[in-house]
Amino acid sequence: MSDDAPPADEKISLYVWPHFWNLPSFDIESLAAILYLQLAFRHHNHKHEHHKYRLVECTDPDVSPSGTLPFLVHGTKKVSTFHGIVRYLESLDMGLADEGANKEGESHAIRRAKRVAWTSFVDSQLKDLVNHVLYAIPENYRKGQHTALVAHLPIPSKYYLPQRLRAVVQASLEPSGLWTVKEEEEVVKKHPFDKEKVKDVVEEKDSIIREAFGKEKLVHKARETLDLLAPLLKKHQHGHHQHTFFLSPHPTGLDALIAAHILILSHAPLPNNALLPLLKESYPAIIEHSEQVLAYAFPSEDNAEIRADVQVVQVPHANPVVQLGRSLGRILHSVVPVQA
Amino acid sequence: MSIPMPTTLQRFYSLFPLHMYEQEQVLPTSFFFSNVSPEASEAGGYQVEDIAPDATLFIHPPSNPNQTLLSSDIECVKWQAYLALRGIPGGVKVRWDLANEGAVGGRLPNLFLPVPKRLAKKEKSGEPSKARMRGELLEGKRIPSWVNGEIGKATGGEEGDEELEGYKDKDAQNESKAWIALLEGDVHAVFTATAPTPSILTKITSFDLSNTREKPILSTTFTGVSSMIPPFGSTAALEPILGRYKETIEALSVRLSHDRWFLGSRNGTALDAIVFSYLFAAMESSNTQVREEVCKWANLVAWEKRVRKMVENATSLRGSV
Numbered sequence: 001m002s003d004d005a006p007p008a009d010e011k012i013s014l015y016v017w018p019h020f021w022n023l024p025s026f027d028i029e030s031l032a033a034i035l036y037l038q039l040a041f042r043h044h045n046h047k048h049e050h051h052k053y054r055l056v057e058c059t060d061p062d063v064s065p066s067g068t069l070p071f072l073v074h075g076t077k078k079v080s081t082f083h084g085i086v087r088y089l090e091s092l093d094m095g096l097a098d099e100g101a102n103k104e105g106e107s108h109a110i111r112r113a114k115r116v117a118w119t120s121f122v123d124s125q126l127k128d129l130v131n132h133v134l135y136a137i138p139e140n141y142r143k144g145q146h147t148a149l150v151a152h153l154p155i156p157s158k159y160y161l162p163q164r165l166r167a168v169v170q171a172s173l174e175p176s177g178l179w180t181v182k183e184e185e186e187v188v189k190k191h192p193f194d195k196e197k198v199k200d201v202v203e204e205k206d207s208i209i210r211e212a213f214g215k216e217k218l219v220h221k222a223r224e225t226l227d228l229l230a231p232l233l234k235k236h237q238h239g240h241h242q243h244t245f246f247l248s249p250h251p252t253g254l255d256a257l258i259a260a261h262i263l264i265l266s267h268a269p270l271p272n273n274a275l276l277p278l279l280k281e282s283y284p285a286i287i288e289h290s291e292q293v294l295a296y297a298f299p300s301e302d303n304a305e306i307r308a309d310v311q312v313v314q315v316p317h318a319n320p321v322v323q324l325g326r327s328l329g330r331i332l333h334s335v336v337p338v339q340a
Numbered sequence: 341m342s343i344p345m346p347t348t349l350q351r352f353y354s355l356f357p358l359h360m361y362e363q364e365q366v367l368p369t370s371f372f373f374s375n376v377s378p379e380a381s382e383a384g385g386y387q388v389e390d391i392a393p394d395a396t397l398f399i400h401p402p403s404n405p406n407q408t409l410l411s412s413d414i415e416c417v418k419w420q421a422y423l424a425l426r427g428i429p430g431g432v433k434v435r436w437d438l439a440n441e442g443a444v445g446g447r448l449p450n451l452f453l454p455v456p457k458r459l460a461k462k463e464k465s466g467e468p469s470k471a472r473m474r475g476e477l478l479e480g481k482r483i484p485s486w487v488n489g490e491i492g493k494a495t496g497g498e499e500g501d502e503e504l505e506g507y508k509d510k511d512a513q514n515e516s517k518a519w520i521a522l523l524e525g526d527v528h529a530v531f532t533a534t535a536p537t538p539s540i541l542t543k544i545t546s547f548d549l550s551n552t553r554e555k556p557i558l559s560t561t562f563t564g565v566s567s568m569i570p571p572f573g574s575t576a577a578l579e580p581i582l583g584r585y586k587e588t589i590e591a592l593s594v595r596l597s598h599d600r601w602f603l604g605s606r607n608g609t610a611l612d613a614i615v616f617s618y619l620f621a622a623m624e625s626s627n628t629q630v631r632e633e634v635c636k637w638a639n640l641v642a643w644e645k646r647v648r649k650m651v652e653n654a655t656s657l658r659g660s661v
Contacts, residue, residue, distance in 0.1 A: 060566050066577035067560035081580040087587060113591035114515065120522035157566055164565050171556045228514050323567035331562055
C-alpha cells in the first residue's frame with residue numbers, strides 16, 4: 001500500500017477547538033498545535049518559502065480519526081494528536097528546524113531525542129496539573145472550560161458534551177490522585193426559593209481544611225514538575241535580540257507545548273487558581289517565555305510581512321440526525337468487517 | 341464432658357489434612373537499633389553478606405520458566421532488573437506462588453526481607469551487626485529507598501552518591517525523570533493497546549479483583565462522543581500510539597548511542613532497569629510491529645541482550661517452599 005504524499009500545493013487544514021478569552025483556542029493541545037504551525041510557517045515564510053494553511057474552528061471531536069482535536073488534514077491524509085502533527089510536518093520539511101550545536105555542544109540528533117522525552121514529561125505531568133486546575137475544581141470548571149464550550153456548542157450538544165469531555169479528563173486524573181471532586185460540592189442553589197442549607201459548622205471547617213491541604217498538595221506537585229523544567233530554559237543571543245527557549249537556540253515543539261499550558265493558566269479567568277501565583281513568584285521566566293512565544297507566533301501589525309498566511313474558517317456542528325447516523329455507521333463498521 | 345469423634349468421621353477428615361507452616365520471624369525494628377553499640381560503628385566491619393540473605397521477590401510467573409526467570413508482567417521485570425542492576429550481592433531469589441490480590445498494595449511484585457537466622461539468636465556476641473533486617477514485606481514503591489540505604493552504606497560511597505541514586509550528575513538525574521515519564525506513558529500505552537484480547541471464556545471465568553487503575557490510553561468510543569447515544573465501549577487509536585512509539589524507540593537508540601549505561605552512568609540505575617523491562621517486553625511481544633521497531637536499532641538489541649544476561653545471572657529460583 002503506497003502512501004503518496006499529497007502535492008505540495010494542497011492546503012493544510014488544522015481542525016481545532018475555537019477561540020475564547022483572548023487566545024486562539026481554549027484547549028491546551030489545540031493551542032499548542034496552532035502555536036507550532038504559526039511558528040513553523042513564519043519561519044518558512046521568512047525564508048521565502050510561502051506556505052498557507054487553513055485554521056478550521058470545530059466543535060465536534062468525532063470528525064477526527066482518533067476522536068480528539070486537534071487534527072490536521074492534508075489532501076487525503078489525516079493526522080491527529082499534537083505529536084503526530086509535529087512528526088508529519090517535520091517529515092514534509094515544513095516543521096521547525098533545529099540545526100546546529102547548542103552551548104553544551106550537543107548534536108541536533110541528541111537534542112531531538114531529549115525533546116521527545118521532555119515533551120512526554122510535559123504531556124503527563126504538567127498537563128495533569130493544568131487539567132486539575134481547569135476541570136477538577138468546580139468553580140474553575142464552571143467559569144472556565146464549561147463557559148467556553150457552551151458558548152460555541154448548539155442545542156442539544158451543549159447539554160451533554162461538556163460532561164462527557166469532563167469524564168474523559170476525570171479518568172485520566174484519577175490514577176494519579178489529582179481528581180478530588182466530591183459530588184456534594186457541585187450542588188449550587190438553583191432555585192431562588194430554595195431554603196439556605198444550614199451547614200454544620202464542623203463540616204464547613206472540615207471542608208476548609210481539606211481545601212487548604214489540597215492546595216498545598218497541588219502547589220508541592222507543581223513545584224516538583226516546574227523545578228525540573230525551569231533549568232532547561234536557556235538564553236540565546238540572535239543579533240540584537242535575546243531569546244529564551246527550552247533546550248535549543250531555536251523555538252521547537254517543546255516550546256509550543258509548554259507555552260500552551262502556561263498561556264491557558266494565565267489567560268483563563270479562573271477564580272481558584274493556585275498555580276498562577278506560584279508561577280509569578282517562583283518561575284517568572286516560564287511565564288515570560290510563554291508570552292514571548294505567543295508574540296512570536298502572532299506578531300503585531302508592523303511585522304506583517306513575516307506573518308504566517310492563515311485563513312480562519314468555522315465548521316458548524318453537525319445536526320443531531322447526522323450525528324446519530326454517523327454513530328450508527330461507526331457501530332456497523334466495527335461489528336461488520338469491511339472487506340478491503 | 342466431650343463426646344469422642346466417631347471413627348468414620350475421623351477417617352473422612354483425615355482425607356483433608358491440616359498443614360502447619362513454620363511462622364516467619366517478624367521482629368520489631370527497634371530491636372536492632374538498641375543492639376548496635378557505638379564501638380562497632382567506629383570499628384567498621386560491616387559485612388556485605390549482612391545486606392540481603394535470602395531476599396525474595398514475589399512476581400508474576402514467567403511465560404516459560406524453563407527458559408527464563410524473567411516475569412511476564414512488565415512491572416515485575418522492572419523490579420527484578422532494578423535489584424539485579426543495583427548490585428544486591430548474592431542476587432535475588434524469585435517465587436511466583438502469590439497472587440496479585442494477596443500482595444501488599446494489591447500489586448505484585450513484593451520484596452520479602454527475612455530475618456537472618458544468626459540475628460535471631462540473641463546470644464551471638466562479637467560485633468553486633470548493623471544489618472537492618474526486619475522480616476518485612478515491601479511493596480514496589482518502598483524498594484528503592486531500601487536499596488539506596490543499604491547499598492550506599494555497603495559500598496562506602498560519599499553522601500552525594502546516595503543522593504544521585506547512581507546517576508552521573510544532577511542534570512542526568514533530572515533527565516532520567518523525563519525518560520521515565522516517556523517510557524511509562526507512551527511506551528506503556530503501546531503494550532496496553534496491543535495486548536491480546538482475552539477470549540470470551542477467559543473473560544467469564546476469571547476474576548479480576550485488582551483495584552489499581554492505570555492511566556487510560558488514547559481511545560475512541562464505539563459510538564463517538566458527540567451524538568445523543570451515550571458513549572460505550574472503546575477502541576484504542578492505534579495509529580497515533582504506534583507513531584509515537586516509533587519516535588520513542590528512535591530517541592532511545594540515539595540517546596544510548598554507544599554508552600554502556602543510559603545517560604553515561606557508571607553502573608545500572610533505575611532508568612536502565614525500566615528501559616530494559618520495556619525492551620524485553622517488546623522483544624517478547626506477540627505483535628510484529630512492536631517487535632520489529634526495536635529490532636531495527638542494533639545498539640538497543642545488543643544492549644538488551646547484555647542486560648538480560650546480567651539480570652538472569654543475578655536471579656535464581658527460590659528453593660521449594
